[in-house]
Amino acid sequence: MKRQAVNVLTVVIIAVILLTGGILEEIYIANTLDGFAEKFVEFEKTETESGYDIGKLEEIYSWWETRHKALEMLIPHTQINEIESTFGELKGAVRANDTKSAHAFIVRLQLTVEAMADMYVLRIGNVL
């Protein structure tokens, strides 16, 4: 009887950890990726005739680097690396004052992040 109670308790604890972990993870991924996309909406506003504000971009990158480490524990690295490499290309374009390319990279990043956020939401399309 005591053993069964211990088993039930273990199962309940694991179920709670799994569900809580799952919900928190979903919230964290959604917040991070939505926040990332929003930062680029703000960044786009820094466009002037001489190009984009590299300082602002470095700020976004520092923010991304801190979140990046946590995301590595939650989603496959290949998807994070895709963002990383596009970010690198964007930095290069901003430094070279190539506004057109920079704009294309921003759109690409926004769409990638949007698709990634959608990929980890609990919905029927993702389950099936």
Added chain:
Amino acid sequence: MLVVIVRTIIIFAFLLLGLRLMGKRQLGELQPFEFVIALAVADLACLPMQEVSIPLQYGLAPVFTIFLLHFIVTFVSVKSVKFRKLLNGKPVIVINSGGIDSRAMKSLNMNVNDLLESIRGAGYFSVEQIAFAIVETNGKLSVLPKDGAQAPVSIPLTLITDGKLLSANIAISDTGESEISEILKAQGLNPKNVVLMTAENGRYFIQPEGKPFVTLNRL
């Protein structure tokens, strides 16, 4: 993680359903749901082990979900006989006083060769030696031997299984196809309706479909 958990539950349910539909031939010593766990966990554990770009939780979440499902399934099956039957099936009598029960065999997706293999595995070489044989929920065959039944002196040669004449065995037996037809005709049978016919030391064992078995001595 939530998506992974829900997907694990769905795959677990479908693997279980698939195994139950397959019958009992594939199992061995495990109950169907235990076999499902053995199948799934091995692979789940390997994926994040080999692939460093996949977070560890992609292996841990499904493994723990399966552990939870195992506990829930075991717990409910202890409490409910109906659920236990639904989950594991029930033992099925495949040999009774009339011989082989072909209808029961069909319900298990089992053929005569599977049955003969299982009874040989249990130490019997003729259906005549067996009073009852039961296929357990884990696929194992339990045999109750017939009182006073004699063991065959040689290995019985199978001449017909599931309505099909086995030409290779007939060729090495001292009974030709025409003789088999005559023997069956005398019993009012057609080879198509014979589940099993064996010959052993001048003695024939004939198991018609849906009727008790017949034994004959060669004239």
